[in-house]
Amino acid sequence: MRLRAAVLRRLRRWFEDRGVLEVETPVLSSAGASDPHLENVSAQLDGRAYFLHTSPESAMKRLLAGGSGDIFQVCHVFRAGELGQKHNPEFTMLEWYRLGHSLEDMMTDVESLTRDLCGIRRPLVPFRRTSYQDLMRQFVDVDPFTAAVPELVDALDRNGIASPAGSPLERDELLDLLLATVVEPAMDPAQPLFVYHFPASQAALARILPGDPPVAERFELFFGGMEIANGFHELTDTVEQGRRFDRELARRAEEGSFVPARDDALLAALEAGLPDCSGVALGLDRLLMYIADVDEISDVLTFDLARA
Amino acid sequence: MASYSTNEFRSGLKILIDGDPFIIVENEFVKPGKGQAFNRVRIRNLKTGRVVDKTYKSGESVEAADVMDTEMQYLYSDGEFWHFMVPDTFEQYAADGNAVTEAKNWLKEQDHCQITLWNNVPLTVTPPNFVELKIVETDPGVRGDTAQGGVKPATLETGAVVKVPLFVEEGEVIRVDTRTGEYVSRVKD
Known part of the structure; x- marks a missing residue:
């Protein structure tokens, strides 16, 4: 708890030094996350259904579109069903946005902040940056952009990972499984690593850089094989964002999962004009795990779900 | 038939796979940053004792095995079957040789054992520690x-x-x- 307090103090100073404004946005939201890989926690209020936010992204983008300038927020977010050694359904997220930052600028921002915070107890060696394509080639010897399903299944087999029973997996799901079960554990524990340019199919809310193949302007930061942060060069195109929402909601319907209302407030904000910016979400509890050198997220939480 | 979602996975849970009852020994939740979550489980076949690893997409469900642990008193063996009784109800169960391979070395009449019933038939007998x-x-x-x-x-x-x-x-x-x-x-x- 003392470490958490020290990190919070230090990160607030880091943002203040750079003129980034601290904001608070509501935890309760009338629109749920549409991402098919996130499960909302719902809440009842005056007979109306709300959701506890899975991230403050949408609300913070509304502020950016309204002219807030650079902003950051530290808040609790909620994701149902995510419980494990590195997951707790309620966790602390640090999210920030910088106007005019490219994806590279934003990686530099993240490196500067995490280096400052880790300096409290566990100084970091220089960070490495590698593309998603190089990462997958290096660790599992597959090209994530061209490998067909059987090739990915082979790569899993080679590494002793049982392919799931039940419905066959799609390419992206196989890549996710490879990343989580083979690549992450094989990463050098002492080497902070940025992975950038994910497949366009895994863009989420990032811009897509046209090319062959097109790639998502998205990065993730890994400490000790554990994902710490995810950043986007933010998508500002209303039409494209609306299309992605519709596709995600259709997919949820297809899978028989809950389909929340479309986040029209965010679309309206994009329509009004989201400035060119990059944003990052950082799992603060995981950063604390790294700084404190512990393996269980429950070790850094004041009270985990079992004791909540 | 009852089923469990991967959200409910934890060690000790009994599930049915390809007609055989399994117990979850270990459950690990893995999820890449923005992608599909998975549960990697290590499970033991309650009939054969074999341990295997499996991967499930999180959110999928698996059939529950109708497996129940009941405390019973050992009565006697007729050579082919080992007979047990639930003390409260006097209900009797007969376990075959497969169910007592390990346990039969330690079974003394009157002793209380843990019987794992699958579909109401003794699957394994666990003697007192x-x-x-x-x-x-x-x-x-x-x-x-x-x-x-x-x-x-x-x-x-x-x-x-x-x-x-x-x-x-x-x-x-x-x-x-x-x-x-x-x-x-x-x-x-």
């Missing part, structure tokens, strides 16, 4: 002979053979840890 059994045969101990680590074989009333210290004699009752098959102590009346 410690049992007290009488030695029916062992060589007289020779003092000072520690060449074999100071132990000698002793045959118990159930037919099991355990290593006992040299000072233990025929006709004595000893306490045995059934999980390791090792001698614990002598039992004084």
Whole structure:
């Protein structure tokens, strides 16, 4: 708890030094996350259904579109069903946005902040940056952009990972499984690593850089094989964002999962004009795990779900 | 048929796969940053004891195995079946040889055992962690002979053979840890 307090103090100073404004946005939201890989926690209020936010992204983008300038927020977010050694359904997220930052600028921002915070107890060696394509080639010897399903299944087999029973997996799901079960554990524990340019199919809310193949302007930061942060060069195109929402909601319907209302407030904000910016979400509890050198997220939480 | 979602996975949960009952030994939740979550489980086949690893997409469900642990009293064996009774209801169950492969070495009449029932048929019998059994045969101990680590074989009333210290004699009752098959102590009346 003392470490958490020290990190919070230090990160607030880091943002203040750079003129980034601290904001608070509501935890309760009338629109749920549409991402098919996130499960909302719902809440009842005056007979109306709300959701506890899975991230403050949408609300913070509304502020950016309204002219807030650079902003950051530290808040609790909620994701149902995510419980494990590195997951707790309620966790602390640090999210920030910088106007005019490219994806590279934003990686530099993240490196500067995490280096400052880790300096409290566990100084970091220089960070490495590698593309998603190089990462997958290096660790599992597959090209994530061209490998067909059987090739990915082979790569899993080679590494002793049982392919799931039940419905066959799609390419992206196989890549996710490879990343989580083979690549992450094989990463050098002492080497902070940025992975950038994910497949366009895994863009989420990032811009897509046209090319062959097109790639998502998205990065993730890994400490000790554990994902710490995810950043986007933010998508500002209303039409494209609306299309992605519709596709995600259709997919949820297809899978028989809950389909929340479309986040029209965010679309309206994009329509009004989201400035060119990059944003990052950082799992603060995981950063604390790294700084404190512990393996269980429950070790850094004041009270985990079992004791909540 | 009842089923469990991967959200409910935890060690000890009993599930049905390809018609066989399994128990979850380990469950690990993995999820890349923005992608599909998975549950990697290590499971043990309750019939064969074999351990295998499986991967599930999080959110999928698996059929629950109708497996229940019940405490019963061991009555007797007729050579083919081992008979047990639920003390409260006097309901009787017969376990076949497969269910008692391990346990039969330690079963003493009247003792309370844990019976794992699958679809109401005994699947495995787990004896108490410690049992007290009488030695029916062992060589007289020779003092000072520690060449074999100071132990000698002793045959118990159930037919099991355990290593006992040299000072233990025929006709004595000893306490045995059934999980390791090792001698614990002598039992004084």
